[in-house]
Amino acid sequence: MKNIFKKIQYISTLLIILAFIVGGCNTFPNQDQVVEKATQVGYQYFIDHYNTEVNFTDHKFMPKxxxxxxxxxxxxxxxxxxxxxxxxxYDTFEVQTAVVPKELLDKKIK
Structure with missing residues (x-):
């Protein structure tokens, strides 16, 4: 009986560790497509709201x-x-917020 509990405890521990590993490694299968679409949306946002062309050089996904x-x-x-x-x-591709310097704020299209 004691051995059964040890085996159950061992298996449970392994499953918990495996869940953390798999959960921690979970990435977007279509991350490149998401970045590409978001880049297009962001670029158009700056054109529409600030009449300014931009270059995006970096991206970062927020924790899911x-x-x-x-x-x-x-x-x-x-x-x-x-x-x-x-x-x-990245679910709706709606702009949540934009951080721009004062010189662009002055150009904002109302």
Whole structure:
């Protein structure tokens, strides 16, 4: 009887460890497609709202348990000194928020 409990405990521990490993390695199977679509949405957002072309140079997915957002960061196309960032929901591809410097805020299309 004692051996059965030890085996159950051993198997349970292995299953828990396996669940953490698999859960921690869970990535988006279509991550490149999500980034590509989000980049198009973000680019169009800056055209529509600030009449400004941008280049996105980096992306970061937020933890799935917190939000379903991808953050794109980069700069204004003709000025690498002017940094921009945009947060896009990758389920709906709606812009959540954009971080822009004051010089772009002044150009905002109302």
């Amino acid at each position: 348990d917190l939000s379903h957002n991808v953050n794109l960061s980069g700069h204004v196309k003709d000025n690498q000194e002017v940094s921009i960032s945009i947060l896009i929901d």
